[in-house]
Amino acid sequence: MNGVHDMGGMHGMGPVVYDRNEPVFHDWWESRVYAITRVLRGPRYNLDHARHQLELLPPAEYLRMSYYERWLTRLVDRLLASGAVTREELASGRPAPGSPKGTPAVTAADAPHVVRRRDSARRDRDVAPRFAVGQRVRARNMHPTGHTRLPRYARGKQGVVTKAHGIFLFPDTNAHFQGEKPQHVYSVRFAARELWGEQASPRDFVHVDMWDDYLEPA
């Protein structure tokens, strides 16, 4: 979707604000929102879907909220959508009378394994690549209303495939539970002048990771 999250190349966001002594978490609640998000389990959830949930925040809210405020909003939405908690329970802070007590999916003993677990989006499938290293390609001019990882600034632009990363699940379908559609991912090198015009340095390049479905021969 052409959301405010897709901000590569936008102007007006101001200077980069740097905190020299930044803690990992700025406050207690941030650390808990992060950890709760890491341990929740349940159906109809994957990383691409989770990213899309953030993209669906109203643009003004997205820009106003801090990073972990977005995570908190997503967490509460997820708990409500899955039926894990009800609005009444959230309001009262207490389990509804007679509601069943579950068993946590992740215990303290499991937690280090959860953090170290490799949950790769790479897929071991026999899918033919549509492009080869060295080939000139064009990012397709497409504007899907759902989740996509093809940034707007690259659409319609020409680049060169510089590396084949292998086969990965496809976020545009996976985010919507429409299947993994495994396909090849490449690093595509775009000249900054192709993306941004004469104002850009002729010595600058932007490398964007692209799935087969994002590309066409140039």
Next chain:
Amino acid sequence: MAHDDHHHHHDHEHQAVPSDLNLRVKALESLLVEKGIVDRAALDTIVDLYETKIGPRNGARVVARAWADPVYKQRLLTDATAAIAELGYQGGQGEDMVVLENTPTVHNLVVCTLCSCYPWPILGLPPVWYKSAPYRSRAVIDPRGVLREFGLELPDDVEVRVWDSTAELRYLVLPERPAGTEHMTEEELAALVTRDSMVGVAKIAAPAPTGARS
């Protein structure tokens, strides 16, 4: 680190009242614990891991090993995931790693314009600036201007490569080894390596000459 006073130290990204959020999240956590959905001790463990174990010191050890051992460096540049796992680092958001080597003629810079992708197992959780709209919007269109704000002025003849983390590859910059470090141990080298240099927004300064501090 070479971060100058022209960085503003106030923070636009934290406008909600933290104490309200602490209360709200405390109530949410208690509810989830009472319902048997989460185990409070598991949350404590995860927070502790990211606060004390999983951070840029891990990446610094990878960089130092690559500087000290050319054979390791070659493995790191060809199969980063496996080479990083040799040092014991793996996990979520580090499943498929790529290492980018800075040289006198090529400078690499990592961003995620669409969200906040970052190699957690070796750099920890990303700092606010990396996740912020200014960095995400400008790194691809004005990388040299962004680097200037970090105090790094690159000569015109250096090629800048910006890597937008749009897929599940996670990028680590292998910074240039500074001069004057030829006799340092791997541990001493690791102490020089900064988080910012591994994202590509800084170089690593040469250590002060021996005796300069006496």
